[in-house]
Amino acid sequence: MIWGLWPSRPTGLSTDINSHISTPASLYLSLNGRTIVDGTIGGRGETGGATYGSRWGDALNWDLAWYDILADRSYRLKFTISASELATFGEDGSHATIRISVGPGADVIATTTDHEVARLIGLRQTDNLPTLEEAPNIVLRELCAEPLPDDDPFTQGKRKYVESFAHVSSSDGYHLERRLAAREKYLQNNKITPRCPSTGE
Numbered sequence: 001m002i003w004g005l006w007p008s009r010p011t012g013l014s015t016d017i018n019s020h021i022s023t024p025a026s027l028y029l030s031l032n033g034r035t036i037v038d039g040t041i042g043g044r045g046e047t048g049g050a051t052y053g054s055r056w057g058d059a060l061n062w063d064l065a066w067y068d069i070l071a072d073r074s075y076r077l078k079f080t081i082s083a084s085e086l087a088t089f090g091e092d093g094s095h096a097t098i099r100i101s102v103g104p105g106a107d108v109i110a111t112t113t114d115h116e117v118a119r120l121i122g123l124r125q126t127d128n129l130p131t132l133e134e135a136p137n138i139v140l141r142e143l144c145a146e147p148l149p150d151d152d153p154f155t156q157g158k159r160k161y162v163e164s165f166a167h168v169s170s171s172d173g174y175h176l177e178r179r180l181a182a183r184e185k186y187l188q189n190n191k192i193t194p195r196c197p198s199t200g201e
Contacts, residue, residue, distance in 0.1 A: 007057040009027045013050040017064075018043030023103025023185045024179040025066040027160045028171075039161060041069075042175030043194030050083065053150035058083035059104065067157050069085070069176070073153040075106050077145035082165050085140055087113040090122025105194030106145045111137040144196035158197065 017037050019025040027044070029037045032053040037044050053061050060083055065076040086096035097118060099111045113121075114137065121124060148155050165173035 007069075007091065009052070010050050010086065010088055010094055010096040012048070013060075013083075013086075014045065014047045014095065014097045015109070016043070016097075016099040018099075018101050019066060019179075020101060020103040020107070021179075022183055022190075022192045023071075023105075024069045024176055024183060025103060026069065026162060027102070028154070029100065030063045032059075035164070039158070040175075041162075041172045044047070052083075055193060060098075062070075062100070064102065064108065065101065065148070065154055067155060068103060069162055072159065073150070074148040074152060074158065075102070075144060075145035076148055076154070077108055079108075079110075079141060079143055081110060081140055085112070087115045087118035087138065088120050088122070091119060095122070098140075103194075104192045106147065106196040107194055108143040108145055109139065110141040111139050113137060130143045142195065162168040170175070 013031075015031070015036055017027055017029045019027065024041060027037050029035075032051045034051045036046050037054075039195075049104050050060070053059055060081050061078070061080050062081070063076075065074060067074045077174045081098070083096055086098055089097070097113045101107075101109045101111075162176070165176060
């Protein structure tokens with residue numbers, strides 16, 4: 001009876017964290033206390049073991065924060081998504097996928113791959129994949145983060161980190177240059193429209 005109470009949950013997780021093309025940002029993300037990203041600019045993907053807060057449940061507790069470089073302000077949000085909500089590759093349900101995007105403003109969107117697309121990828125039956133228009137990613141959450149005070153240690157630390165790019169060549173400095181160029185190109189045909197109110201944009 002005890003074994004039957006254990007949850008059926010993915011043991012592997014692919015996590016993709018990025019900022020909107022209009023919002024170059026320094027990112028922080030942790031899952032149930034385990035840091036996944038801290039400082040990266042340009043986004044990052046991680047594939048590894050899923051980290052759960054309890055051996056009895058499938059809650060994925062996220063702690064997300066980012067420093068919007070151009071706006072010179074930071075945001076933070078803690079939220080929970082159950083692993084059962086995520087698409088898994090193949091048919092055994094052992095590996096799930098999630099994408100988290102931040103900005104513009106305080107916007108946060110969490111998505112997962114279309115379930116049929118993930119199943120076919122896992123089975124290596126990509127010839128049968130539907131088109132992207134037919135199977136867009138599934139939106140799990142549309143959330144609004146809270147702005148952090150200007151003197152918050154996170155904001156101060158990220159501000160100094162970004163300022164260091166002017167003095168030291170780094171991969172993040174290169175990524176920032178690319179993001180700024182992509183933003184400029186994006187704004188030629190698009191307008192920045194934050195979903196969340198009172199973002200200071």
